[in-house]
Amino acid sequence: GSQVSYDNASDEMPTQEEGMQMKEKDHTEEMEENVVPVEIETGEVMHPALVVSTSKAYKALFTKMRDVRTKSEDFVPYSKRAMRLLAEDALAEFPSQKITIQTPCGPCEGVKTLDPSEMCAVSIVRSGDALLESVRECLPGISVGKILIQRDESHPDKIPKLFYSKLPPNVQKKFVLLCDPMLATGGSAIMALDVLVVKYKISQHRIIFANMICAPEGIKAVGKAYPKIKIVTACIDSHLNDDKFIVPGLGDYGDRFFNTQE
Incomplete structure (x- = not known):
């Protein structure tokens, strides 16, 4: 993904208030400038703010993760490696500011990222907890929130139900990274985003x-409900099957990661 930069008219660093205003302005502009993925067959826009992480490492990692023969004890380390890549790329999409630092050999241009105190990572329990831990490995000081949503497996559309949400104080002033490894129908994601946007x-x-x-179905559903919220993903699969699982996918992420398969 691309980094956001903030150029000030002068060489002086902006005040904290000015910096936040610039962060919000430029963050919105960056999302509007992103390349918009479209479906080749229909030309339909899947999401106005979708970023696909492009590390070459994903291909080999996903091969192991998708393989039905891969046991949980092997699935977990491959998954953690992939999630760490995704976590870094997702965090890199938050606002940053151009700075110049001094190396042992001379000056160098770089970026100043958000302080962890300005951010919050929120997981959709239970699968989201796995990705959340990779985010915390990148930023140990980040605050954490939890949203518990479960799909009604007896319903043909696997509709989601909200059971619990707990977020840090003043979360409305923070930048929030919502974590869930799989985006299928989009139902759980939209409900979690409702919690963040409407309740908090x-x-x-x-x-x-x-x-x-x-899955494309989930991307389009989230994009229709929340077009201004950026999605960062590592892979867009083909479609959903009749059981609302992603194809080819990898099955139930939570069951495979937490070793609770029957």
């Missing part, structure tokens, strides 16, 4: 949704 009053442009593998 978090501005859409402050939220990024990170997931490992997604």
Whole structure:
């Protein structure tokens, strides 16, 4: 993904208030400038703010993760490696500011990222907890929130139900990374985003949704409900099957990661 930069008219660093205003302005502009993925067959826009992580490492890691023969004890380390890549790319999509630092050999241009105190990582329990831990490995000081949503497996559309949400104080002032490895129908993601936007009053442009593998149906559903919220994913798969699982996908991420398969 691309980094956001903030150029000030003078060489002086902006005040904290000015910096935040620039962050919000430029963050919104960056999302509008992203290349918009379209479906080749229909030309339909899947999502106005979708970023696909492009590390070459994913191909080999996903091969192991998708393989039905891969046991949980092997699935977990491959998954953690892939999630760490995704976590870094998703965090890199948040606002940053151009700075110049001094190396042992001379000056060098770089970027200053958000302080962890300005951010919050929120997991959709239970699968999202796995991705959340990779985010915390990148930023140990980040605050954490939890949203518990479960699909009604007896319903033909696998409709989601909200059971619990707990977020840090003043979360509406933070930049939020929502974590869930799989985006299938989009039902759980939209419900979680409803919690963030409606209940906790978090501005859409402050939220990024990170997931490992997604289906076009889920991308379009989330894009229709929340077009200003950026999605960062590692892979767009083909479609959903009749059981609302991603194809080819990798099965139930939570069951495979937490070793609870029957």
